[in-house]
Amino acid sequence: MTPEGAPAHQLLTLPNLITLARLASVPATIWLILHHRLDIAFLLFLAAGLSDALDGWLARYTNSRSAIGALLDPVADKALLISVYVTLAAMGVLPDWLAILVVFRDVVIVGGLLLLWMLGARTAIKPLYISKLNTAMQLILAGFALFHAGFGVELHLPLLVLIWLTAATTLWSGLAYVLAAGHRLKAPPT
Structure with a gap:
């Protein structure tokens, strides 16, 4: 949904610049x-999370939504989450199996979309409710793990609970997308 008269590809809007800054925060x-x-990484991660809420609100409030922003926002989110999960696993803060699961789920989803596209099944990307819950769980766990390790706060039991909840929603979300893609392939062409 782009504003009237504004090109769908408009890049230099304030919300898009905020999203680009979030994407640029990934390497840092x-x-x-x-x-x-990890203490400073936690603060940067928190700022990135707040910027995600801010750019979405600004895009709606100023009616400056764009097709590029709609694509750029989830790319920035996934780049940050996947990078943080893999790095925290490499550092021993999060279990390596969880980082593998998070990355594998996204690879399966993107691969499935590419497969559907190659088979001629054009599909709009619509996040499922469980996917939104999963993203929230992944964000909460990543922030919690950074806080836990960065500030030396002993919160082992809540961290363990968040790890298993995140694993469960990651599996559930991945399975839901695979089942939805299977239904799309079975459905007669319209």
């Missing part, structure tokens, strides 16, 4: 984690 966040500055 990873560098901070690798250099054992």
Whole structure:
């Protein structure tokens, strides 16, 4: 939904610039984690999360939504989440199997979309409710793990609960997308 008279590809809107800044924060966040500055990485991750809420609100409030922004926003979110999960797993803060699961789910979804596209099944990307819940769980866990490790706060039981909840929603979400794609392939062409 782009504003009347504005091109769908308009890049330099304030919400898009905020999203680009969030995308640019990914390498800095990873560098901070690798250099054992998880406290500052937590603050940068928190700022990125707040910027995600801000750019969405600004796009709606100023009616400056664009097709590029609609694509750029989830790319920035996934780049940050996947990078943080893989790095935290490499540092031993999160279990490696969870990082693999998170990455694999996204690879399956993107691969499935590419397969559907190659088979001629054009499909709009519509996030499922469980996918939104999964993204929220992934964000909460990543922030919690950064806070836990960065500030040395002993919160092992809540961290363990969040790990298993995130794993469950990641599996559930991935399965839901696979089943939805299967239904699309079975459905007669319109």
